[in-house]
Amino acid sequence: xxxxxxxxxxxxxxxxxxxxxxxxxxxxxxxxxxxxxxxxxxxxxxxxxxxxxxxxxxxxxxxxxxxxxxxxxxxxxxxxxxxxxxxxxxxxxxxxxxxxxxxxxxxxxx
Numbered sequence: 001x002x003x004x005x006x007x008x009x010x011x012x013x014x015x016x017x018x019x020x021x022x023x024x025x026x027x028x029x030x031x032x033x034x035x036x037x038x039x040x041x042x043x044x045x046x047x048x049x050x051x052x053x054x055x056x057x058x059x060x061x062x063x064x065x066x067x068x069x070x071x072x073x074x075x076x077x078x079x080x081x082x083x084x085x086x087x088x089x090x091x092x093x094x095x096x097x098x099x100x101x102x103x104x105x106x107x108x109x110x
Contacts, residue, residue: 048094051076052101056090059083060103 051074059067064081067090071078076094086105091098 044095044097045099047074048076048092048097048099049101050074051094052090052092052099053103055092056088056101056103059088059090060086060105061107 051071054074055067055071055076055078058070059081064078064083067081067088068078071090071092074092074094076092078090079093079098080089080091082089087102088105089100089102091100
């Protein structure tokens with residue numbers, strides 16, 4: 001096959017890479033937006049869980065006032081606080097995400 005034959009055969013294929021590349025860029029950008037959105041969601045959920053954990057530990061050591069103070073320091077609000085025997089259960093809300101944590105007190109404050 002001569003080079004001239006190949007050049008005639010693929011002559012109508014010029015310019016087809018640009019639309020395919022543009023489509024690939026659009027797909028990549030949409031995927032990136034989805035990944036970033038999911039990452040933000042997971043980070044918010046993790047921050048709410050960290051606030052709940054800290055509030056439950058503070059509640060187990062010092063009671064409900066300490067739990068609320070620690071939750072507020074973590075930009076969260078205590079939704080519920082329960083003490084049963086040596087267990088403290090705290091539910092917090094932070095930026096629309098709710099999380100629950102349970103801690104065990106080593107001292108019976110009751």
